Every structure is written in C-alpha cells, then in structure tokens.
Amino acid sequence: MLNKTINILPEGNSLHAIFNPLDIQRVLQNLIINAGYVTESEGKVDIRIVRNDGFLKVSVTDKGCGIPGDVQKFLFKDTLTTKKGGNGLGLLSCKGIVEENHQGKLWFKTEVGKGTTFHFTLPDL
Ligand SMILES: Nc1ncnc2c1ncn2[C@@H]1O[C@H](COP(=O)(O)OP(=O)(O)O)[C@@H](O)[C@H]1O
Numbered sequence: 001m002l003n004k005t006i007n008i009l010p011e012g013n014s015l016h017a018i019f020n021p022l023d024i025q026r027v028l029q030n031l032i033i034n035a036g037y038v039t040e041s042e043g044k045v046d047i048r049i050v051r052n053d054g055f056l057k058v059s060v061t062d063k064g065c066g067i068p069g070d071v072q073k074f075l076f077k078d079t080l081t082t083k084k085g086g087n088g089l090g091l092l093s094c095k096g097i098v099e100e101n102h103q104g105k106l107w108f109k110t111e112v113g114k115g116t117t118f119h120f121t122l123p124d125l
C-alpha cells in the first residue's frame with residue numbers, strides 16, 4: 001500500500017453495531033489489501049461507512065482493473081486466486097464471517113476497466 005491513500009468517509013454520526021472486532025478486522029483487511037493490489041501507485045482506495053435502515057454499510061471502492069466474469073463466478077464458491085502466492089481464501093471467509101457469524105450481507109459491484117466496490121452490512125444497534 002506504499003504511495004496509496006485510504007480515505008475513511010463515515011456519513012452521519014453514531015455508527016454502532018455488534019461485531020467481533022478481530023473477524024471484522026480480517027474482513028476489512030482482505031478487502032483493503034485486494035483493493036490496494038489493483039490500485040496504481042498514488043491511487044486512492046475509498047472506504048465509506050453509512051447507516052442504512054437498521055444496518056451499517058461499509059464499502060471499499062477501488063478504481064482498479066475490475067473483476068472479469070469468469071473470476072466473479074468463483075469468488076465466493078472456491079479458493080480461487082489470480083495472484084502468485086495468493087490462496088483465494090480471503091473472499092470466501094469474508095462472506096462467511098459477515099453472513100454466517102454476523103447476520104450481514106457481503107456483495108460487490110464491478111466493471112472491468114473501471115473498478116470495484118465491495119459492500120458489507122452489519123446489523124445496527
Ligand atoms: N478489488 C478487486 N479488484 C479486482 N480483482 C479482485 C478484487 N478483489 C478480489 N479480486 C479477485 O478475486 C480473487 C480472489 O480474492 P481473495 O479471495 O481475496 O483471494 P486472494 O487475495 O488470496 O487472491 C483475487 O485473486 C482477484 O483475482
């Protein structure tokens with residue numbers, strides 16, 4: 001993440017949720033590392049946190065290469081990686097942590113050549 005900027009942009013105040021900090025730290029770490037990996041030097045990764053009708057929504061946005069359709073299909077199903085030394089466990093375990101352990105949702109929007117946003121929600125207090 002050398003030379004890359006991470007912006008954390010909470011909207012509104014009183015952001016409260018019940019979560020396991022170590023688990024959610026792992027989720028954020030993986031999403032931010034994935035985003036940083038496809039971000040050019042001096043580029044930015046944006047992190048937004050917004051309160052949304054009973055949920056907190058955290059979004060990690062990059063302007064990287066996007067995720068092609070053939071990779072998208074396997075993201076949450078398999079231990080797929082396109083990285084040398086990657087193990088592909090990241091997104092699969094992120095999905096499990098958020099959806100099975102925290103009653104949240106984790107999903108993404110991506111456009112090849114434009115970038116990707118991963119969103120996840122946590123129930124609000
Ligand atoms: N923000 C992103 N932009 C482009 N491709 C991504 C992004 N996040 C994940 N990917 C793709 O999904 C694959 C799986 O990611 P992940 O499960 O975190 O495993 P790993 O990071 O070990 O490869 C990555 O290898 C990469 O091809």
Ligand SMILES: [Mg+2]
Pocket residue numbers: 030033034090091
């Ligand atoms: Mg990863």
